[in-house]
Amino acid sequence: MKYRQQEKQEEILFGAAYYPEYMPCDRMEEDLEQMRAMGMNVIRVAESTWSSLEPTEGVFDFSWIDHILEAAERHHMKVIVGTPTYAIPAWLAKKDPDVMIRTRKGQASYGHRQIFDITNPTFLAACESVIRALIEHVAGHPAVIGYQVDNETKHFDVASATAQMRFVEYLKEKFGTTEALNDAFYLRYWSNSIARWEDFPDMAGCCHAGLSCEFERFQRKLAADFLAWQAELIREYSREDQFITHNLDFEWKKFGADIAQDGYSYGVQPGINHAEVDECLDISGTDIYHPTQDDATGAEVAFGGDIIRSLKQEPYLILETEAQAFKYWTPYPGQMRLDAISHLASGACGILYWNWHSIHNGFETYWKGILSHDLLPNPVSRELGTVGTDLKRIGADHLVIRKKNRAAIVVDNHSLSAMNWHPTDRDLSYNDVFRWMYDSLYEMNIECDVIDVTRLETDPYDLILVPELYSATEETIDKLRRFAAEGGVLLATFRSFFSDEYLSVYPDLAPHGLTECFGISYQQFTEPGRTTIDGRPVKYFMELLTPGTADVLHAYEHPYWSAYAAVTRNVYQKGTAYYVGCYLEKDQLKGVLRQAAAEAGIPADAFAASWPLVHRSGVNTAGLTVHYLMNYSERPVFATCPFEHCRDLFSGQEYTAGEEIRLADWGAAALEEM
């Protein structure tokens, strides 16, 4: 049944993923009591339990899930039930070897999670059977408040015979004739053109950037379709008060520590398109993992939240975030609390940790939970208890906020894929550029939305930022030009607007369709070498911009390139267009962003603060503006209250204009204007 949103959020969801089936003994009572004592009110269960649920094909065992639901109800805990499909049982892999994914690198062996073929009929039939059985069984239970479809789903580079057959069908539908396909992708070179669809080759060996990225786009669609299909199955059984969500995640960046499992949420997700998935969800959800100790900056919590909140412009769920893990994620005192408040500051309406208890064997032994392996209270659980108690006390009405940002960053999975084929530099990925832009804003306390290019609407915004939009349709280019013409402030970086949607480079003067808008053009780009701007080295990449009507904000310093501009500003009709032709130092970029924001009418930070003092705000259900202040440093910081009268929802302390607000090391406040 279609979900009907509640009028009013009762309480902030606060809890954890919970896997009692993996415990050394039955501790359910102890666990749930301890959760309640910590102010928790929700658990997420079942999302990796297929082999427990259906130990042999067609034979289901619901006893353990009944046990959970019964106990949860008794302890007044809400339950989100996950479909168990992201880890398949061994019997399914034995039944049909093609259940195991074939990627462009070969076929996987059974063992790991997320290595099945999401187009395989045997797999899909088994999925349907277990989902129907599970959801039918649990849908009526009062503790169940919603469902999570699958888990951190991506396409995993599915390239099986089925997936490839479907790709050819997709191309046929898109292009009609092989001739049109050959033309769109310029396939004649290296003899890759085909005269008959049956000659279309296996994508495993494809080295054609445009065609490969089209395949990746198609693979993302397969993943999104898989989730939408699961959501439809669930809706055959679910109640109108039960939502469907999914834990969308981000490109993972290894920090080079261990053989497995190290890393953190870094940027735009290459393996699935969030905007495409979100259409089948009732509430947007996400998993955010981030560095801790000295590397905690809050940036991952912020950008992840901004991306997910921008999908529906509604509060969203943190379905997973770290408690503690490995040796790298042992938080300093105060950091657990600070990060929780940061999630609220981005607009979250619920926070679930991953996971309740540490797992005693398997692959994720060191991806620890709130409880360590000893299953005893510990510094992390104690600190989270203070958070839970506060959230309960203060309530969702005050703490959950909505935002109306005036700035937006435009992102694009397809350009991200393109950059993997045509990298700006080995050491500068698409997401590096995205983070360079995003983090600069974040550190300046300029809040923004993050918008997928396929859903771009320019109306709500005064400032639109476009990092490395390599692939841009004529329609997108038009939209952005009109935005500037009609009074907006547009800022784009190098390598934007270079190719069309098939990665075919536009055969005219760059930046395509926007030379007049930006008042510049360029024919060459180069490795910076010795080039400097204001004496500081340019890194990675630079375009040799020839200014037309534009003002030169920065020029290159180099024996041969000094005639060219690096950063320009152009008044275009009623608006302004900035072009950043190279990778500047971050504080140089901030200077340009500051100027553009000011020109867009976005006021400077009310606290005149910048990172590590982070200020993010919004309007709560009570209609009051809440200013979250977070100190991402180990030194106390002081701010001067710029509001007439406000109250820290956590401490209850009130401030009037000009009063000093002190934040302890890793401290935070939520100032509600009164």
Added chain:
Amino acid sequence: MKYRQQEKQEEILFGAAYYPEYMPCDRMEEDLEQMRAMGMNVIRVAESTWSSLEPTEGVFDFSWIDHILEAAERHHMKVIVGTPTYAIPAWLAKKDPDVMIRTRKGQASYGHRQIFDITNPTFLAACESVIRALIEHVAGHPAVIGYQVDNETKHFDVASATAQMRFVEYLKEKFGTTEALNDAFYLRYWSNSIARWEDFPDMAGCCHAGLSCEFERFQRKLAADFLAWQAELIREYSREDQFITHNLDFEWKKFGADIAQDGYSYGVQPGINHAEVDECLDISGTDIYHPTQDDATGAEVAFGGDIIRSLKQEPYLILETEAQAFKYWTPYPGQMRLDAISHLASGACGILYWNWHSIHNGFETYWKGILSHDLLPNPVSRELGTVGTDLKRIGADHLVIRKKNRAAIVVDNHSLSAMNWHPTDRDLSYNDVFRWMYDSLYEMNIECDVIDVTRLETDPYDLILVPELYSATEETIDKLRRFAAEGGVLLATFRSFFSDEYLSVYPDLAPHGLTECFGISYQQFTEPGRTTIDGRPVKYFMELLTPGTADVLHAYEHPYWSAYAAVTRNVYQKGTAYYVGCYLEKDQLKGVLRQAAAEAGIPADAFAASWPLVHRSGVNTAGLTVHYLMNYSERPVFATCPFEHCRDLFSGQEYTAGEEIRLADWGAAALEEM
């Protein structure tokens, strides 16, 4: 026939591996004469000659081996005959493609050595046939004194269908039911539990740390069984004066030089369990390769010897050690002699070099022999000649020693495997920690045994050192606790006693079962970051120890971790237990070890010396204590004689208490107390 040990060792075995079948011409007479002139008395032959021995299936050619044996007898050279099974002939690979090993990474192609499947029936039948034929042929020859089964055998990650079938049988026998298996390894998570044995998956894709390490343990057993089976075959033919040995080797560490063949003996062997193999051997044997020139420290000779000697607590054979090789192993003058004496100092009763002559083509062209490719006398052969002459002159009675060490290090292949799945740090392996501990003792001239945890007996020792014993059974934990309770000194490092034998983490306070013994516990561990101890950075890993009854020897210096201990000492009943919670600088560790050794009643070095002046001693057959002194440096060193009266067996020089003993650069002495 069962080997009957000789009453008395006639002479120290001194010789080389010899491959006349690989010579450009027949030089047998010249070679053997030159060996005799160098004081040599033994050659090892035949261990890689299957294709010469059996050029086509079932057709044997013994002519060349008869030629060797006849010449050896004539020149009074003893012969150790190796079974030829570690390199198979091409016809055997053609006969049955499954003879080539299938590992978890795929199937091997013919070419290299040691790439067959030791569970394959075709391979085993061919092995049996060639071993029976060869041993039957040579067993009666008077020159033959013993046999080597196979060569540096490991499991090579055999994961063929046969091996996997046997693994399932092994699990069935161990666990009885799939439910017990699921419980032991916590298989429910990620849906890896099975309800029927026939659902047990291929181990190739297994990402479950516990189950994978169990498979590796099983693979080590397969390798040990293979050698035991060979030994039994040989004993059907061998005489009671003929021994069986095997050249056990060590984890190999690349030093990152060339595409192949660089590296040296580094630590505990992951691919086979020495203790498990040793049961089928009459004399323990080993291969030790070590750095040379400025990187020669003697540490590899020492630890390799200590590991092998500890197996039977008897003298052992160096079956291979380097002469010269590549560009890296061109010894400085004196180093060949120094290393030979070092082997005796560890308790060896024989030294064979690898190999007599350099090989003129193939894979090991630069893994050179005593003779270079020119087959002429050279600096290395001349220096070894002085060693051989001395050994002959002085004799085994004086030079071969036995030890009764009071300290022991406990090692464990299974914990080593576990650390590959759950590394302490990318740059700190199990063997790095073992070497950190071992080398610290070695450099302090504290001698120790090295004991496999599965054969641990605590009785002989006063000090037991336990580095990273991640996986520890309740029985082992009990044994160590009792050792301390009854008056021993126990010292363990971080990450010990964390999991049981299946790598399931103990679900109670760490260190499991020993919180009282060590007087500490911990719930968290962390990357050290900026942490220091006495101003010096902590590296890789640290546990946040909460002291109970223990004294704090070192605490952490850090804004948030200063409340926690780093190194502790606890009086436990009649004994003492030290806990080292982090990776200290080596000299900081030495301070702790010094205190522990003193507490165990182990006296400080008689010479008050430390590396590069190495002192190792034991009692020879004549019942006299021999003190080997070795100078691992290019500067002469001086020591003061601490004994009433002693004699250098090599130079004949006598010393009385207080006299100065001079060792030239890379010099050595063997002081027999008189």
Added chain:
Amino acid sequence: MKYRQQEKQEEILFGAAYYPEYMPCDRMEEDLEQMRAMGMNVIRVAESTWSSLEPTEGVFDFSWIDHILEAAERHHMKVIVGTPTYAIPAWLAKKDPDVMIRTRKGQASYGHRQIFDITNPTFLAACESVIRALIEHVAGHPAVIGYQVDNETKHFDVASATAQMRFVEYLKEKFGTTEALNDAFYLRYWSNSIARWEDFPDMAGCCHAGLSCEFERFQRKLAADFLAWQAELIREYSREDQFITHNLDFEWKKFGADIAQDGYSYGVQPGINHAEVDECLDISGTDIYHPTQDDATGAEVAFGGDIIRSLKQEPYLILETEAQAFKYWTPYPGQMRLDAISHLASGACGILYWNWHSIHNGFETYWKGILSHDLLPNPVSRELGTVGTDLKRIGADHLVIRKKNRAAIVVDNHSLSAMNWHPTDRDLSYNDVFRWMYDSLYEMNIECDVIDVTRLETDPYDLILVPELYSATEETIDKLRRFAAEGGVLLATFRSFFSDEYLSVYPDLAPHGLTECFGISYQQFTEPGRTTIDGRPVKYFMELLTPGTADVLHAYEHPYWSAYAAVTRNVYQKGTAYYVGCYLEKDQLKGVLRQAAAEAGIPADAFAASWPLVHRSGVNTAGLTVHYLMNYSERPVFATCPFEHCRDLFSGQEYTAGEEIRLADWGAAALEEM
């Protein structure tokens, strides 16, 4: 028909590879007009167009090539037609899966170019069919002046069943019996000997250096045979005024920039033997890609030209060289012109750029052309226009030169392969040593030929340089000894003359057969460690030379190696032999080369100049000596005219002895002696 060389070269060929079939629209008229305006007279077409030429099997479409030829004729452009075989159409891969190459690493998937099996019958039949059809169609057209067979052909490690079967046939023919094969390669060790040819194993797993390198030699022969076969097919149709050429290329060195396509022409080609291919060509041709901006040195243009010119001792074609590409190859003003003149200075008679226009999609999007993606005139095209106009004005008679060099470097693909198996150092390849030697000469303005060892004739030379000739036949060794005995100056480096043609190390004193000639011998070599020469570290490798009759030019400085020589000079009969036993600093090597050159009677540079002022010369068709002067730096340089009277063919400026000649940054002159 056999090509009949023209009496006189009409004009210097100046043009580009041209792919109109890959353009976004038909721009043929515009393109050809612009080419003519830039002084261009030639295009190369069709070499990657199989799928356009034969869209389905047996169905040919010549319309587009007729369109090119018609337009070319109309615009007075010459055409070189390439056979389209280096990129196969998808239908061919579908027809027979074995068309895709199987290398020692496995079978390729369709997609990339150059990944077919050049021994596969289906592939060869399809090649023959398309070549016959194309050449028959175009041979009569007046615009067509020649053909290029395939493109940058190499063996690509073909190791299919067919290739391996042929290899066994080749071995049978070479060795007759398996016994002779076993002996030649010393196969008995590791049981690799065979008793029957049918036991010969798959080369995929071969780890035997000698046998593997023999296989690589055989693979190079397969590649050369493939080109010779194509040439013979063409000659069935071609006119006597139409030549056959091929674009021989060089070992490619990545500079570690991007995921694909970065790198440059670095040294001797491992994948094919230039000398073996050249026999089927009428005009030698080559592709040279080189660093630019601050890394432009001219060295690649020089050594590539010297290698190709030395094949026939005739002018040759640059069939591909870079216009601009990636971000790395954006030339500084003046560099395009300088490089073009450099090609002439090496003896080229034609220069074709790769390629005319940038490609808008696919794999090589950033491997740009003269025109960027915008297809507009740009700095590169404008600068090339000045070159083309000058070449046309001055003419081939004046600018194309022939050389008679007195020095030669001997190179060998087989030793190069050997060095991959037995590397001198991980960071010092065969080509590193070749470039160390070549670049030293180049920087000293000593011109040389580069001769394949299999075609070595010593007569024309006074100085012969032999870097790392690891594998040397007795015949080669004899030849070089006689050269020195009869008055030549011979200079060889470490690791030369070590093994025979099967990589079997000579079993006598090194350097084999030349101890008397060089007056030295050695038995050991070593990693240099702390060794210095004149206080400067020796790097990578050093042989411990024992001088006999030789003078010691440099000795080692080291506590243990100071008795050994590093560099020696020996008077041998009427000549002299230098031996360089280690990797010296380049300027130390130059000192030795200077002495050797002087001893060989080669005069010092007329301008007393050295890099970055490069001086290369020869005699033009008019019989006059032309001195090319090139300034590879961004500072102007000045030279004093050493000739009585000369004229710069480009500027027209005349100089008399003693007058100052100024070259601007990246400037060049061609001084014709009058």
